Amino acid sequence: MSVTPYRNIVSDGLWHNNAGFVQLLGLCPLLAVSNTVVNALGLGLATMLTLVASNLTVSLARPLLRPEIRIPLFVLVIASVVTAIELLMNAFMHDLFLVLGIFIPLIVTNCAIIGRAEAFASRNTPARAALDGLATGLGFALALVALGGVREILGQGTLFAQAHMLFGQWGAGMTLTLIPEYRGLLLAMLPPGAFILLGLLIAARNAIDSAAKQRIKARAPNELPSGEAAQA
Amino acid sequence: MSGHDAVRSSLRSGLQLALAGLVAAALLTLIWSLTRDSIEESQRRAALALLNVVIPDALHDNDLLADTLQIEDAEQLGHREPVTVYRGWLAGEPSALAFEVIARDGYSGDIRLLIGIAVDGTLTGVRVIAHRETPGLGDWIEATRSDWILSFSGGSLDNPPPEQWRVKRDGGEFDQFTGATVTPRAVVRQIADTLVWYQEQRTQLWQPAVEESK
Numbered sequence: 001m002s003v004t005p006y007r008n009i010v011s012d013g014l015w016h017n018n019a020g021f022v023q024l025l026g027l028c029p030l031l032a033v034s035n036t037v038v039n040a041l042g043l044g045l046a047t048m049l050t051l052v053a054s055n056l057t058v059s060l061a062r063p064l065l066r067p068e069i070r071i072p073l074f075v076l077v078i079a080s081v082v083t084a085i086e087l088l089m090n091a092f093m094h095d096l097f098l099v100l101g102i103f104i105p106l107i108v109t110n111c112a113i114i115g116r117a118e119a120f121a122s123r124n125t126p127a128r129a130a131l132d133g134l135a136t137g138l139g140f141a142l143a144l145v146a147l148g149g150v151r152e153i154l155g156q157g158t159l160f161a162q163a164h165m166l167f168g169q170w171g172a173g174m175t176l177t178l179i180p181e182y183r184g185l186l187l188a189m190l191p192p193g194a195f196i197l198l199g200l201l202i203a204a205r206n207a208i209d210s211a212a213k214q215r216i217k218a219r220a221p222n223e224l225p226s227g228e229a230a231q232a
Numbered sequence: 233m234s235g236h237d238a239v240r241s242s243l244r245s246g247l248q249l250a251l252a253g254l255v256a257a258a259l260l261t262l263i264w265s266l267t268r269d270s271i272e273e274s275q276r277r278a279a280l281a282l283l284n285v286v287i288p289d290a291l292h293d294n295d296l297l298a299d300t301l302q303i304e305d306a307e308q309l310g311h312r313e314p315v316t317v318y319r320g321w322l323a324g325e326p327s328a329l330a331f332e333v334i335a336r337d338g339y340s341g342d343i344r345l346l347i348g349i350a351v352d353g354t355l356t357g358v359r360v361i362a363h364r365e366t367p368g369l370g371d372w373i374e375a376t377r378s379d380w381i382l383s384f385s386g387g388s389l390d391n392p393p394p395e396q397w398r399v400k401r402d403g404g405e406f407d408q409f410t411g412a413t414v415t416p417r418a419v420v421r422q423i424a425d426t427l428v429w430y431q432e433q434r435t436q437l438w439q440p441a442v443e444e445s446k
Contacts, residue, residue: 066248068241069245069248069249072249076253079256087264087271090271091274092274094275162376184368186368189367
């Protein structure tokens with residue numbers, strides 16, 4: 001079985017196999033919590049932490065994983081990690097905890113997490129698994145923040161509203177009001193708008209990706225396809 | 233695999249799952265016990281911060297969470313269960329009360345409000361705590377969305393007079409929102425009802441706290 005290079009782990013998690021924009025996993029939190037950047041960032045960081053912790057745990061537990069019970073074990077690990085994170089957020093980030101509400105425990109149902117546990121963490125070393133968790137989590141967080149930024153600007157005309165919930169006192173002055181006295185585009189604040197904007201962002205990502213691939217092909221039309229070249 | 237091996241295999245799997253469950257439970261119990269005090273403190277602080285919005289520091293010198301009353305029959309306040317009234321005193325004299333009320337006839341159901349009333353019946357502040365009103369239409373009652381809810385501070389049953397405690401469309405003095413009359417109407421009506429209730433209950437509400445027998 002081939003071993004994925006570290007560089008590919010990172011680039012896959014962040015771009016080529018982005019959990020939100022390519023795999024389209026975890027759509028429930030992606031659409032529901034991306035109404036503002038702060039909410040999106042909060043949940044993105046919690047999800048990233050969960051991914052790293054669960055991937056690491058699953059990878060460390062590889063010798064003990066009997067195939068018949070590996071899925072229940074993954075769920076047990078993920079649920080425990082999320083419960084721990086929920087307790088810590090309740091204790092130390094109480095405002096954000098209240099705002100994110102039910103979506104913190106719902107991280108358990110994010111298919112991206114159990115997907116990585118099954119597809120990667122259970123078959124790779126702890127270091128690689130942790131990196132994959134970090135990359136996938138960061139990719140998901142970036143997707144959340146991108147969508148959150150667009151929705152907040154269109155819907156409220158601000159960026160980083162209520163930043164103190166995530167950054168404490170330091171964040172009190174962080175809010176940027178980009179469009180003053182803005183009544184707000186209602187559609188951007190509602191689920192249908194979230195779907196539409198997500199679709200547009202996915203289209204944008206695909207366009208950038210294929211443009212980049214065209215440029216690579218144009219520069220070296222006689223070289224092997226990028227997959228085989230990377231293993232050289 | 234023989235039947236005997238299959239059974240043993242299943243038992244071992246089950247045992248392993250149970251063991252993993254025990255380990256998880258133990259770790260989580262540890263984290264829970266380590267965070268329990270912080271969580272309680274955070275909840276206290278959040279509750280106090282909320283109460284401070286309608287009873288600012290200038291209006292009380294006691295611990296608002298310590299001096300409370302339970303009102304059993306709070307139908308007039310929109311409650312189906314007993315409600316807690318938080319009492320603020322200043323130099324031993326009654327100063328202001330804070331408690332939740334519910335406007336039950338919102339467009340999409342209950343609207344929970346936090347109301348502060350000074351001892352003389354003047355509103356010290358009103359805030360919306362929870363609601364399910366339409367985003368972009370009814371949610372202008374939130375303090376973060378508009379200043380509408382702030383305009384109730386300083387109001388009382390004299391100011392404006394009782395007949396004016398309605399939205400403008402109903403002949404009163406309070407603005408409604410474009411495209412959303414039901415939401416502000418419900419909020420205004422419940423605040424007015426609360427002021428009436430306070431007037432009736434005022435003496436009972438400010439009874440000195442009963443001394444616990446030592």
